[in-house]
Amino acid sequence: MALKLYYDAMSQPSRALLMFIRVNSIPCEEIAVALRKGEHKKEEFKKINPFQKVPAIDHNGFKLTESVSILRYLTREFPVKDHWYPKDSKLRARVDEYMAWQHLNLRMFGSMVFQHKIIIPLTKGEPPNEKSVARFEKGLDTVLGQIENIWLRDNPYIAGKQLSIADLLAITELEQPGMAAFDVRKGRPKIEEYMARVRNDLQPHYDEAHSVVRDVTVKFKEVMQAKL
Structure with a gap:
């Protein structure tokens, strides 16, 4: 091909x-x-x-x-289809705006929660550094508040009224902390509705792409319950 x-x-x-x-x-x-x-x-x-x-x-x-x-x-x-990355200058600018913003915000804090709760402890063979975990979870909470109250305040999708490539980047980052038992939906109804909406829009490809994520999420929950 x-x-x-x-x-x-x-x-x-x-x-x-x-x-x-x-x-x-x-x-x-x-x-x-x-x-x-x-x-x-x-x-x-x-x-x-x-x-x-x-x-x-x-x-x-x-x-x-x-x-x-x-x-x-x-x-x-x-x-x-045009909605993915609109030719209209202003609509495209909104998509670009999110993609520029996400690197040091949702992507960074979501990734760091996952890294410090799962990847680094597994690599080093030692318990998570709770101080580091707490710092990144606090940052992620702030970013999720911005997703809820700014990006999704007036629109059903990250960059406007229609699904775009910005949503693909956003939704995958929102899914990542769940593997480390951090529920980004909790107390955030707009994010919960948004994730359900995007998942539905992208089926069956959404569940196919996230099958590994689901497996890791289940295994991590089992490990955490075994420690209680």
Whole structure:
């Protein structure tokens, strides 16, 4: 196939791309890169992405990294509906606004909660640093309040009235802390409604892309209950 996607379903932006490609029926060869096995560090993959991260694409020899750049590129290269990345300047600016904001906000704090509660303890073989966990959970609480009261205040979707690529990035980040038993929906009705809405819009691809997330969530809950 002309387009190849290199991904790991544990990666939030990888899941965003998986859903975008599948929901838009874009012909693609999906190539799993197991981060837990260090496959992204192999020399072969370094030829695809010199930064040795996922996701990445190879489109007829044109290699591209960074999920935001890839999503924008795919909206230009394939016949997808305009709502994903609107041609209207102001509507597109709203999508871009969120994608610029999310890196140091929802993505950072959600990822750090997951890293410090699961990944780092597993890697080091020691209990989580509760001080670090509390700091990042506090930051995540602040960011979720901004999602609830700013981004979703007047609209059903992150960047306006219609689903866009901004929602793919937002929803995957909102799902990530759940694996570490942090429920982003609790006490936040707009976020709860938003997540249900986006999940419904993207079915069956949503549940397919998040199957690994669901498995990890269940296993972590079992581990936590066993410790009680």
